Amino acid sequence: MGRLDGRVALVTGASRGIGYSLAKLLAADGAHVIAVARTVGGLEELDDEIKAAGGATTLVPLDLTDMAGIDRLGGAIAERWGRLDVLVANAGALGVLAPIGHIEAKTFEKTMTLNVTATWRLIRSTDPLLRRSDAGRAIILSSGAAHSAKAFWGLYAATKAAEEALARSWANETMNSPLRVNCVNPGATRTAMRALAMPGEDPASLPTPAEVAARILPLALPDCTETGRIFDVRENRFTTYRMPE
Numbered sequence: 001m002g003r004l005d006g007r008v009a010l011v012t013g014a015s016r017g018i019g020y021s022l023a024k025l026l027a028a029d030g031a032h033v034i035a036v037a038r039t040v041g042g043l044e045e046l047d048d049e050i051k052a053a054g055g056a057t058t059l060v061p062l063d064l065t066d067m068a069g070i071d072r073l074g075g076a077i078a079e080r081w082g083r084l085d086v087l088v089a090n091a092g093a094l095g096v097l098a099p100i101g102h103i104e105a106k107t108f109e110k111t112m113t114l115n116v117t118a119t120w121r122l123i124r125s126t127d128p129l130l131r132r133s134d135a136g137r138a139i140i141l142s143s144g145a146a147h148s149a150k151a152f153w154g155l156y157a158a159t160k161a162a163e164e165a166l167a168r169s170w171a172n173e174t175m176n177s178p179l180r181v182n183c184v185n186p187g188a189t190r191t192a193m194r195a196l197a198m199p200g201e202d203p204a205s206l207p208t209p210a211e212v213a214a215r216i217l218p219l220a221l222p223d224c225t226e227t228g229r230i231f232d233v234r235e236n237r238f239t240t241y242r243m244p245e
């Protein structure tokens with residue numbers, strides 16, 4: 001018996017990287033996975049793997065910068081299942097590593113739209129559905145960059161700080177409901193995004209997305225009691241940051 005049998009989980013950025021691995025683990029634990037990304041090939045590969053292991057998926061090829069598309073997705077979930085049990089807001093982009101004064105407006109706006117506005121829109125679309133679950137769980141992928149303010153990482157850092165702020169406010173709003181909302185700092189992980197950020201690094205020196213996803217999975221389970229926290233994957237524990245009482 002899976003710990004998520006009969007539950008419905010939505011994972012964005014499920015075509016590769018951390019989202020792909022987490023989608024597989026959620027399905028292996030019994031969840032029906034709604035997998036969202038733009039690349040149909042990646043989604044189909046995920047679908048093949050999950051089905052071969054006896055799991056179930058619904059593939060949603062969608063560009064998350066299409067806000068009306070996110071709204072339609074929420075409507076479709078409401079119609080088919082009437083609720084959502086797990087949201088993993090994982091899709092994201094690095095934008096560009098550059099001095100703040102050199103970032104092109106188009107790049108700034110595109111990265112903000114995907115990482116921040118789409119995350120907000122997803123929260124807005126799924127909040128009523130997650131509240132209908134007896135154990136709604138929301139996981140928002142953040143980054144250590146949200147706090148480190150490293151030179152040239154300003155754009156990405158600003159988006160991740162904004163995502164954390166949204167998630168923590170949402171956790172405060174829902175504290176007295178069964179919904180639990182947490183952020184995750186996955187740490188450096190062997191994915192396409194990390195290779196783009198650190199082209200000189202040996203990917204073999206980094207944890208795989210499967211290893212990282214295994215540590216994130218407990219946040220999706222009904223027995224997760226924490227909310228409004230940031231889970232640090234490398235440390236395998238919640239950070240000391242707590243919301244004010």
Ligand code: NDP
Nearest residue numbers: 013015016017018037038039063064091092188189191193
């Ligand atoms: P990848 O680049 O490997 O994967 C990103 C995923 O997001 C892909 O599935 C991609 O699918 C999807 N995505 C990107 N743009 C869009 C879009 N416009 N619409 C829909 N989906 C989109 O990233 P990671 O797995 O490395 O990162 C996952 C999360 O973890 C991100 O939020 C990232 O910020 C965070 N993170 C990662 C770290 C790392 O070291 N890897 C470290 C810290 C945080 P497609 O292109 O098919 O649309």
